[in-house]
Amino acid sequence: MSGQNTGFGPRISIEQVEEGKTLAPKFDQNGLIPVVTTDAKTGELLMHGYMNAAALAKTIETAEAHYYSRSRKAVWHKGATSGLTQKIVEMRIDDDQDSVWLRVDVAGSGASCHVGYRSCFYRSIPLGDVAKAVDNLKFEETEKTFDPKAVYGDAPNPTQL
Numbered sequence: 001m002s003g004q005n006t007g008f009g010p011r012i013s014i015e016q017v018e019e020g021k022t023l024a025p026k027f028d029q030n031g032l033i034p035v036v037t038t039d040a041k042t043g044e045l046l047m048h049g050y051m052n053a054a055a056l057a058k059t060i061e062t063a064e065a066h067y068y069s070r071s072r073k074a075v076w077h078k079g080a081t082s083g084l085t086q087k088i089v090e091m092r093i094d095d096d097q098d099s100v101w102l103r104v105d106v107a108g109s110g111a112s113c114h115v116g117y118r119s120c121f122y123r124s125i126p127l128g129d130v131a132k133a134v135d136n137l138k139f140e141e142t143e144k145t146f147d148p149k150a151v152y153g154d155a156p157n158p159t160q161l
Contacts, residue, residue, distance in 0.1 A: 007057055011097075018095050025056065026098040032068060033100055037112065040089035040103040046112035047120040051100065063088045065102055082151045084108045109145040114152070116144030 009022035017024055027033050032050040039046055049067040051059065055075045058066040065078040065086035079085030086104035093100055106112055113120040122141035126133045 007053055014096075017097055023093065024097055025053075025093065025100075026096065027053065028098075030070075032070075033098060035067065035100040035102060037065065037086065037102040037104055039110075040105050044119060045121050046086075046104070046106070046118070056100070059088065059091070059102075065104060078112075079107060082108070082111075082114075082146070084111050084146075086112065111145040114148060116146050116148045117141045118145050 009024040011017055011024045011026065016022060017026075025033050031052045033052075033056065035049050035051050037046045037049065038044060050070060051066070052068040052075065055066040055068045058075065058077075062077075065088065066075055067078060068074070069076050077085070085107045086102065087107065088102055089105055090103040091100065092103075109118075111118045113122065115122075118141060122139060123137040124140050126136050126138065
């Protein structure tokens, strides 16, 4: 992958990128841009992912979230298998155009995590002592909204280890 923003505007100057009307995203050395996704109604953080230029363009064109899977090395339409598609309510880019924020409505049970929880951020880390935090993640969500095996079968886990 290249770090070029094929199909988008050129990055000419700081002023143009930060104050102009041209969409000129800055992709990293792997051709990716980070994306945070929140629930449009509650503001809850649902997930963090990445897009390449093709995923960003597809998201804009369809008004549904498409991401780039680093483990599968492919663009994927969120919810294509599970039915839990993410309909874009609002899409923003940050000041220097190197990060995207999606506000979405999620179809079905409202879950966005392939593990079955509503949010990918279903555990909290205790603060104060790193040694104690290591083995004490706290589950903030205790019930899954769907059974991943029923939805995905025995497909390999898409998360990189």
